[in-house]
Amino acid sequence: MAGERAPQELLLLAVALAFVAVNAVALSLALDGALAIGHFWAPVFWTALMGASHWLLNRYQADRDPLLLPIYALLTGWGLLLVDRLAPNFLARQTLWMVLATGAMLLVAILPRNLRILRRYRYTWLTVGLLLLVATLIFGVNPSGAGAALWLRAPLVSGVYFQPSELMKLLLIVFLASYFDEQVQLDALRTRRDGRTRVAFLTPLLLMWGFCIVLLVWQRDLGAATLFFLTFLALLYLATGEWRYLMGGLFLLIVAGIIGYFTFGVVELRVEAWWNPWPEATDRAFQIVQSLYAIASGGVLGQGIGQGSPVFIPVVHSDFAFAAIAEEWGLIGSMAVLACFALLAYRGLRTAALCRRPFHSYLAAGITILLCAQAFLIIGGVVKILPLTGVTLPFVSYGGSSLFMSGIMIGLLLYISARRAVEL
Amino acid sequence: MLLNFDLNNLLMSEVTERTIRIEYMAAGMLAAFFLTAVALVYWAVVRAPVLAERGDNPRAVEAELRIRRGRILDADGVVLAETVGTAQAPLRLYTIPSIGPAVGYYSFRHGTAGIEQGYDDVLRGDSAGTWDAFWRRTLDEPQIGQDIRLTLDAELQRATEELMAGKRGAVLLLSLPDGGVKVMVSHPGYDPNRLDELFEELVQAQQGPLLNRATQGQYQPGLLLQPFILASAVEQELLQLNETTVNASSSIVVRNQLKTCRETPPDDATWHTALAFACPAPMMDLADEIAPGDLAAAFDRFGFYTQPEFPMATAPTVTQPITDVEDAILGQGVLTVTPLQLVRAWAALGNGGVLPTPYLVSAVQNSAGVWQNAEAPEAELAAVSPGSADAVLAALGRYEGTIAEHSTTVLSGPQETMNGWYLGLMPAQSPRYAVVVVVEEAADASSAQQIGRSVLQAAMAPD
Numbered sequence: 001m002a003g004e005r006a007p008q009e010l011l012l013l014a015v016a017l018a019f020v021a022v023n024a025v026a027l028s029l030a031l032d033g034a035l036a037i038g039h040f041w042a043p044v045f046w047t048a049l050m051g052a053s054h055w056l057l058n059r060y061q062a063d064r065d066p067l068l069l070p071i072y073a074l075l076t077g078w079g080l081l082l083v084d085r086l087a088p089n090f091l092a093r094q095t096l097w098m099v100l101a102t103g104a105m106l107l108v109a110i111l112p113r114n115l116r117i118l119r120r121y122r123y124t125w126l127t128v129g130l131l132l133l134v135a136t137l138i139f140g141v142n143p144s145g146a147g148a149a150l151w152l153r154a155p156l157v158s159g160v161y162f163q164p165s166e167l168m169k170l171l172l173i174v175f176l177a178s179y180f181d182e183q184v185q186l187d188a189l190r191t192r193r194d195g196r197t198r199v200a201f202l203t204p205l206l207l208m209w210g211f212c213i214v215l216l217v218w219q220r221d222l223g224a225a226t227l228f229f230l231t232f233l234a235l236l237y238l239a240t241g242e243w244r245y246l247m248g249g250l251f252l253l254i255v256a257g258i259i260g261y262f263t264f265g266v267v268e269l270r271v272e273a274w275w276n277p278w279p280e281a282t283d284r285a286f287q288i289v290q291s292l293y294a295i296a297s298g299g300v301l302g303q304g305i306g307q308g309s310p311v312f313i314p315v316v317h318s319d320f321a322f323a324a325i326a327e328e329w330g331l332i333g334s335m336a337v338l339a340c341f342a343l344l345a346y347r348g349l350r351t352a353a354l355c356r357r358p359f360h361s362y363l364a365a366g367i368t369i370l371l372c373a374q375a376f377l378i379i380g381g382v383v384k385i386l387p388l389t390g391v392t393l394p395f396v397s398y399g400g401s402s403l404f405m406s407g408i409m410i411g412l413l414l415y416i417s418a419r420r421a422v423e424l
Numbered sequence: 425m426l427l428n429f430d431l432n433n434l435l436m437s438e439v440t441e442r443t444i445r446i447e448y449m450a451a452g453m454l455a456a457f458f459l460t461a462v463a464l465v466y467w468a469v470v471r472a473p474v475l476a477e478r479g480d481n482p483r484a485v486e487a488e489l490r491i492r493r494g495r496i497l498d499a500d501g502v503v504l505a506e507t508v509g510t511a512q513a514p515l516r517l518y519t520i521p522s523i524g525p526a527v528g529y530y531s532f533r534h535g536t537a538g539i540e541q542g543y544d545d546v547l548r549g550d551s552a553g554t555w556d557a558f559w560r561r562t563l564d565e566p567q568i569g570q571d572i573r574l575t576l577d578a579e580l581q582r583a584t585e586e587l588m589a590g591k592r593g594a595v596l597l598l599s600l601p602d603g604g605v606k607v608m609v610s611h612p613g614y615d616p617n618r619l620d621e622l623f624e625e626l627v628q629a630q631q632g633p634l635l636n637r638a639t640q641g642q643y644q645p646g647l648l649l650q651p652f653i654l655a656s657a658v659e660q661e662l663l664q665l666n667e668t669t670v671n672a673s674s675s676i677v678v679r680n681q682l683k684t685c686r687e688t689p690p691d692d693a694t695w696h697t698a699l700a701f702a703c704p705a706p707m708m709d710l711a712d713e714i715a716p717g718d719l720a721a722a723f724d725r726f727g728f729y730t731q732p733e734f735p736m737a738t739a740p741t742v743t744q745p746i747t748d749v750e751d752a753i754l755g756q757g758v759l760t761v762t763p764l765q766l767v768r769a770w771a772a773l774g775n776g777g778v779l780p781t782p783y784l785v786s787a788v789q790n791s792a793g794v795w796q797n798a799e800a801p802e803a804e805l806a807a808v809s810p811g812s813a814d815a816v817l818a819a820l821g822r823y824e825g826t827i828a829e830h831s832t833t834v835l836s837g838p839q840e841t842m843n844g845w846y847l848g849l850m851p852a853q854s855p856r857y858a859v860v861v862v863v864e865e866a867a868d869a870s871s872a873q874q875i876g877r878s879v880l881q882a883a884m885a886p887d
Contacts (some may be wrong), residue, residue, distance in 0.1 A: 238445050281480050289480070295467040296475035297483050304562070312482050331468045338457050338464070345453040353446040356439060365446060369453070376456045383463035 005066040006058050012070035013050055020046065020077040023305050027085055030306030037090075042080045042095045049102045050077075057414065060110045064416035067347045072105070072410045076396035076403070078337075079321070083398050085306055086301040086324055087317040090398055097400035101407030108411030109418075121179035121361050129171035132164035134136050144176060150221055151401075163216075163401035166225045169370055170405055173235070177362035179204065180239035184358060201240055205335055208232045209252050220266050223391035227374055229253055234369040235362055269353045274387035287314050291382050294320075294327035295334075302330025317398040319390055322382045337396070344368065351417040364416045458571055473811040482619045488532070489514060494547040494569035494776060496527055496539060498578040499606075499737035499786065505530075505540070505616075511566070518616045519578075522585045525610035525636040526576060528736060529619045538636070539574070539784065542735030546570050546788055570789035580882055584609045587799030589874045592864040593636035593843075596767045596782075597879055600855055603771065603780030606883060607859075610637040639738045639764045643862060645755035647702050647727075648845055651816050652769055652807075653710070653753060655777075656722035659812040662713055665695045665819050672698045672762070676705050678756060679835050686832060686869070700821040702832045704754060710777040716746040719753065725807045726769040728761050732782050738764060755834065767860040769807065770847045773820075774828070774855030777806045777813035826881055829868040844869035848875035850884055857883045 020043050021335075028039040050073045057064055076098055083094045084097045107216055118125070132152070140149035143161045149162040183200045208229060215411035233249040236242075260267035277285030278290075290313040297308060310316050326334040348368025355361035371394045378393050380386035392402045467475070475481060486539050493516065496505040502519075505507035506529055509515035516530045528538015536544050545551055549569035560567065584595050588611040598609035612635045626634050635641065657663050674691030675684040685703035698706045723729060731738040743760040764782060772779045787795045807813075820828040831846040844866030849855035861876040863869075 043689065171702065177761060234449060238442065240443055241445050281478075285449075290482075292467050292471075293475055293478075293481045293483060295464065296472035299468055299472055308488055309483055326464065326468060331464060334464055334468075338461055342454055342457045345450060345457070349446050349450045349453070353443045358442070361442060361446075365449065369449065372453050376453075379460050380456075380463075383460055383461045383467060385459060 005073075006054075006062065008052060009066035009069055009179055009239070012067070013054055016050070016070055016077055017047055017076040018242065019074065020081065021079050021176050023078075027081060027305045031085075031302065038379055039084055042084060043077065045095055045099065046077050046080055049099060053102060053106055056106055057109065057385045061414060061418040064109070064414045065351055067343060067348050068410055068414055068417065071344050071347075072395060075337070075340055076081075076101070078325070079396040079398075079403070082321055082324060082396060083317060084319075085328070086311060090317065093400065094398055094403070097403045100400075101404045103407075104404060105407040105411035105414070108408050109414035111121045112415060115360065115363070115415075118174045119178045119181065125176040129164070129168040131318045133168055133215070136164050140219075150219060150300075161400075163399075165219075165221060166401040166405040168411060169224075169227065169231070170367075172373075173231065173363060173366035173370060176204075176235045177359055177366055178231060180235060180362055181359040183328075184239050191375040201236060201242070201245065204232075209249075209256070213256055216228065220264065222260075222266065222270065223374075223377060223389035223392075226253070226377060226389050227370065227391060229256075229375050231366060231370045235366050238362060238365055239358075253418075270387045270389070272382075274384060277384070287320070288381075288384060288388060290314070291323040292384060294323040295383065298327040300326050300331045302326075302333055304328060312424060317390055319378065319388070320382060321393045321397045322379050325396075337393075338379065339345070341372050341379075341394075345372040347417075348372075348413055351413060355416060355419075360416045360419065364413055367413055371409060391399075439649065458597045485532070490566040491548050492566055492568045493530065494549065494789065495571045496547075497573045498576045498581075499574065499604075500577070501573070502578040504574065504576070504578060508784070510531050516616070517708060518586070520582055520619060521615040522611075522613045523581065524614040524616045524619075524633075526581065526613075527574070527616070528701045529614075529616035531616075531619050531623075533620055534623055536842060537634075538736045539572070543572050543785060543788070546572055549791065552790070566833060569785070570791065570793070572785055572789070573795070574784055574788040575599070575606060575786045576608065576784070576881075577606045580607050580879070583610065583882060584875070584879055585611070585613075587878060591866075591871065592631060592637075593599070593862045593872070594857065595642055595875065595879060596638050596761045596763050597863050597883060598767050598771050598780065598782055599883075600771055600780070600820065600858060601775050601780060603768070603782045604786060605782055607785045607879060608636075608784070610635070610641070622688040631730070636736065637763065639734060639736055639762055639863070640759040641762055641862070643762070643843060644834055645759060645761050646836070646845075647704055647707070647832040648761075648766065648830070648834065648847065649753070649755045649759075650699060650702065650707060650832075651773060651820065651830055652726045652848075653707070653719070653722060654695060654819075655773065655808045655816040656718075656725070657714070658815055659808045660718065662710070663695055665815055667669045668692060668694050669698050669703075671705050671709075672701075672703045674705045676708055676754075678704070678754060679840060680833060681840075696819045699816070699819050699830070702830065705755050708750060711750045713736075714749065714753070716749050716752070719749060720746050723759060723840075725805075726772065727779055727807070728759060728769065729764055731762070732764060732768055734764065734782060735784055738762065751757045763860045763862055765857055766847070770849070770860060771855075771858035772807045772814050773817050774849040774858055775813070776810040777808040779805065779807050817852070817855075820852075822852060823848075823877060826851050827877060828855070829873075829876070831876075833866065833869050833874050841865050842867065844872040846872035848876045848880050850880040859883075 006151045024039050024043045029038050053069060084091050136150060136152055139152060141151050141153055143151055150165060153161055200387050215221055233246055237246045261271055271287055273285035277288045281289040294310050294313055308327040310327045313323055325337055337369050345368055348362050348364055352361045352365035374391050374394050377389050378391050381388040392399045394406045493507045495503055498504055502522060507514050508517050528540040530536050530540040549567045549570045588609055590859050591611055593609055593611055595609040609811050612631050612633045630787050672689055673685055675682045683704050685701040687701055689697045689701040689703060729741050731741055742759050746752045748757055768779055768782055785798050786826050787797050790796050817828055820830055823829055828849040834843050834845060836843050844863045846861040846869060848859045850857050856882055859876050859880050861872040863872045
């Protein structure tokens with residue numbers, strides 16, 4: 001049985017490779033009118049890394065889910081093409097992060113004998129994450145010079161920044177998975193239901209809400225706060241099966257949004273630009289209106305890579321990568337990206353459902369929900385069904401910390417998907 | 425042991441419950457993505473045409489900037505307008521600064537006018553076939569416009585501009601028998617190179633520099649109508665040009681002003697002399713003999729009730745019926761004419777009575793860059809028979825024996841300003857050129873006359 005689905009993975013990787021190769025050629029022709037080496041070294045690195053990943057995973061985690069690596073490969077390869085297209089100055093940096101992210105993914109997927117270290121030291125991880133966040137409040141910078149100071153400057157190496165909130169996403173999932181694992185087992189042992197059960201689940205709900213409010217107030221990081229809270233709610237529901245907690249949580253989220261609307265300029269601006277952007281199309285709602293123009297310009301078939309005008313959208317390479325895809329690859333391309341995330345949701349949650357160990361199950365579900373909710377938040381913002389929250393499109397957008405942590409999360413999913421075979 | 429069994433049992437049921445919850449979560453996630461996909465289709469397909477049309481969508485501007493607009497050439501291939509500069513910042517350059525009214529303008533901010541508007545699709549290259557357009561779009565190649573060649577003579581145009589310096593009015597020179605426009609001047613004009621910079625000023629200016637007086641100026645014709653009415657009268661056998669007229673040199677009152685012949689005619693004046701000296705009094709007598717319907721029919725045959733097909737804006741035509749024949753016959757009624765209508769009617773007298781169709785574009789490049797002659801304008805119906813036309817042509821005043829001409833001043837408009845007019849045909853025997861000149865607010869027709877004669881002589885001079 002071991003490794004019988006590896007050929008499927010290889011076939012899918014070949015499809016991703018064909019896509020990236022054709023687009024690298026098209027980009028080179030569109031921008032330079034000839035085949036220029038500058039457009040090919042990043043895809044070559046990518047090809048080598050994905051080939052190596054396939055080989056290593058075949059050797060050490062033969063029973064992994066065969067769809068996860070191709071999804072990761074296609075989206076990161078597409079991301080490299082986009083960075084080359086939209087912000088070529090950042091291409092070297094993004095390629096380096098892609099190498100680091102893929103390396104981290106392989107380490108996480110292959111090396112651990114088990115995940116006990118994550119489960120046992122949950123309070124340590126949470127504290128580390130919180131300390132880093134607090135450090136951002138004090139030492140935080142923004143590499144672009146303006147905007148929310150969400151980054152920490154790396155020691156020793158100049159020009160490298162890390163965004164602790166990206167790490168915090170994973171640490172939070174680890175903590176919650178471990179905490180709920182324990183509480184559910186304790187709850188199962190209780191012979192009679194009493195107030196303690198409720199307290200055990202409601203306390204973190206309120207704490208989490210408070211934490212997200214603090215994050216919003218101090219850092220103005222609307223996207224991360226929403227994402228943390230949504231992921232938390234999903235795990236809370238998974239652990240308890242209580243619709244009331246889910247509804248109560250969503251109610252709290254809306255309350256926080258209303259408070260934010262009347263208190264913070266940034267929330268008010270985002271909501272108003274979302275509700276009716278047209279009167280302020282050249283002013284405060286410029287970004288979202290330009291994004292819609294890009295989607296409209298793409299139509300069904302797209303303008304072709306390098307042939308549209310997505311650079312009219314400010315910071316298109318991070319928050320609006322999806323709008324650029326919609327313009328240059330059309331509905332075909334944007335639907336393909338949506339399909340990748342839908343597939344990731346399906347395979348990730350399937351992995352979670354097949355796990356017997358609650359901790360693994362919670363971890364897989366948490367990671368999947370986080371990645372897909374993040375994709376939904378930003379894509380929903382770009383197509384104007386949600387207010388803009390300023391998160392990156394996982395794997396695709398420019399942004400090192402996000403890519404690195406996404407790599408680790410895919411590594412964990414690969415590990416868990418391979419482990420359940422051993423468990424059974 | 426018992427406890428262990430219980431725990432296992434409980435954990436098993438926990439696993440099934442968890443699976444159901446995960447299925448709900450997966451359903452929720454997929455529903456969210458489905459909603460996103462619906463929104464995508466909405467923006468990319470349903471709303472796309474509306475968004476593409478919006479004025480603040482920079483893509484329309486960018487697409488426009490990428491088009492390599494075709495050139496506008498004169499009859500000899502001299503460049504009148506071309507697009508220079510970089511692909512990012514193209515610049516439309518007009519080689520004759522005052523050519524504005526003749527070719528129009530192309531402006532990023534203010535759109536197009538004149539020939540630039542009339543032949544916009546050719547100059548932009550929109551006429552390429554759908555297959556070509558598709559292929560170009562696929563290869564990301566810019567749209568390339570085609571050149572057009574006008575009938576204008578750049579040198580003559582420039583010289584005429586100089587003659588009109590400091591005056592208000594218009595000059596139109598037609599070549600015969602085809603009707604090609606060699607000169608079209610409206611003064612004061614504007615420099616299309618500086619349109620964006622001067623636009624507000626031009627729009628507000630009292631003298632209306634953006635108005636093309638040659639095609640849009642509506643003037644009262646006054647005694648300019650004399651040759652056309654006489655030709656029609658000859659045609660209807662109301663008179664013979666060699667018949668004597670009484671009181672040829674008497675004055676009449678037009679709008680409270682005395683009006684008489686341009687110069688005193690000899691005593692035994694015929695219709696012939698009345699025409700040559702532009703005498704108004706005999707026309708008043710003719711008014712008693714001509715029916716309003718016949719007069720209107722004559723105006724209609726000479727094209728005063730229709731604007732010729734022309735690739736730029738022309739003035740609307742008069743539609744009110746003639747009520748006062750005396751006013752109408754003196755050109756002081758409801759009828760107004762444009763210099764374009766006048767030069768066409770005038771050319772008919774030198775063209776055996778046949779109205780030419782004025783045209784400005786002689787050839788257009790096709791999408792392969794090959795010149796194709798513009799379709800020859802259809803032959804118009806005759807205004808009068810060749811005999812009547814030749815009779816009037818023979819009766820017209822002569823200048824140096826080579827130019828047949830008619831000139832007069834006309835009281836015009838509510839302000840009763842005096843405009844000097846000149847109509848000329850050269851050579852007088854079988855004309856090759858017809859010219860009309862109007863100089864507004866002129867005490868007499870002399871400056872119009874001088875300009876008209878020089879333009880004709882310059883046109884006739886070998887290169």
